[in-house]
Amino acid sequence: MSEKTYLQAISDGLRTEMRRDNRVFVLGEDVGVYGGAFKVTLGFQEEFGSWRVIDTPLSETAIVAGATGAAMMGLRPVAEMQFADFVSCAWDHLVTVAAKQRWRAGTPVPIVLRLPSGGGFSGGPFHSQNPESSFAHIPGLKCVCPATPEDAKGLMISAIEDPNPVLFFEHKHLYRRIKGEVPDERYTTPIGKARIHAEGDDVTVITWGAMVYTAEEAAKMVDASVEIVDLRTVMPWDKQAVLDSVRKTSKVLVLHEDTRTGGFGGEIAATIAEEAFEDLDAPVKRVTAPDSPVPFSPVLEKAFIPQPDGVAKALKELISY
């Protein structure tokens, strides 16, 4: 074990697989000489060479389509979008080609797409989004959203091993802020299994990514025992872990940084209503970003991204219901 930042853990996972399996390669904008906009692949080109750490033209379509073709020819590409927001330029290749190719034509597409996502540092409308719900809606894609360094490494390795297109949402606000003990050896974290971040008896928070820490802060502000379920992966998602926690506490708050309408929290809330209605002592509550683009100004952004005090307020309402 050694202490690593979330960012170092992602690098560690990627490097581990590149050393172990020469089919794994990296492509993206500025990933080589520069080491990536956030330095996740710093030093990779020196170690693995310029044909395994490929600086591409500014071409998100060609990056994802290129990864798709290379994957169908037997390689294991890990493609980087410089910011998750830019995946909109590659939507077609993820959704039209990669997601459907196995089902339709029998050719699996084992790619990993790294997506630095999330806000909290005035990135504005085009460098701060959390588009996981959009992709969770597409049959054939998997979406993982690690919150801890340990999970970041384990899920990276699982994503590379997985025979499907996996979108790896790495939250930028966790990159250097969050540190934790990470095993030095190779290990995998299962895709589709939640983690209980904090055990509690009175109320459950279902969340993922950076909001795990917001929930943790909020839990300190209320006089109750709060269970925090870190989904870790949004598609597939661990329905059983959610229902187990709901049955234990009978009160649920679903929390995400993405906007509200059509956000993945709606799917979770609907599932709870369908399958655990009798176990509830209060209506399911959602705390999310409002339905607006992500703002630039720190004041506006604070009003947009769910904050611990807002989550605490919602928890208090649930507790007193």
Place this chain on the structure above:
Amino acid sequence: MAIARVAEPSGSLQEVREWGLDREDLLQIYRNMLITRGVEERGHILYRQGKIPGSFYTGRGNEASSVGVAMAMGADDVGTPLHRDMGVHITRGVEPWRIFAQYMGRADGPTHGRDGNVHMADSRLGLLAMVSHLPAMLPVAVGCALAFRIREEQRVAVAWYGEGASARGDTHEGMNFAGVRRLPVVFICDNNQWAYSTPTHLEYAVEHLADRANAYGFDGVVVDGTDVLAVYREAKRAIDKARGGGGPTLIECQTLRMEGHAVHDDAFYVPKELFERWAERDPIERFRTWLRSNADLSDDEEEQIGAYVKKLLNDALQKAEESPQPDPATLLDGVYATPEDLDTPHHK
């Protein structure tokens, strides 16, 4: 001003031999062109009989272009043929009965009823199934070429697109990436002059689409897409060049789409004279004439080939009609791949 090279028409038998085709190859090309057209003609009948759900697309007029290119590919090469390129599937060895089963949405079609018409491919034969979003498969083929380059394999990817799809950004991103990295990929533009109802002057403003190759740092060639031997020669040159590390080539095959965009479209917007003029250059009739005057194709041989194709298609139709409907209980199978699914010739 044109920048791309305009290819010579096909030459004598002697020249053709120098390109690597023997007489049996020539007869194979002829057979494949006949099967290609025959499959689509029978498909039309099936459609009129109400046996094909959805719509129905053909590549009439494009037989020389699709068969000629596919004949020039190596066994380990891969390609992403589109809906006018039935000849590629036939030449790579897809059995016609499976194509009919695909048309009818049956369980034995390459997509088992999950996708229709020419949205199919047998990956074991080096083909990747197209999607409707053209030319989305073009940068995917570039990715295949990237894999070949990374592994230093002597393989080539062939990417098809049309003059309509040339207007989309995928074309630009794919070609630019391929040019920058000198990847072993050959781009085939089936320029059949009509993107649905849109004529070429509303799709592009250069003289030839192949001229654009120059802007990506590789060669462009314009070839008569009704001349199967000229298409073969240019494809062979380009594929050999790519295999040898010489980077991409863009080949523009000029043809005319001899039918509507799909079966519902009578192509009223295409001038009659244009159809008449191009009908005189029918690729199959052209090649038959060439074979008779250059390769001593006899009446007997023609009859034999005709009978072979007829029987092949009749048997195929019967077998396809016997193919079961897909089982609704299997709808969710394979939405997500399993590790075992990676046990394919390509994923090793």
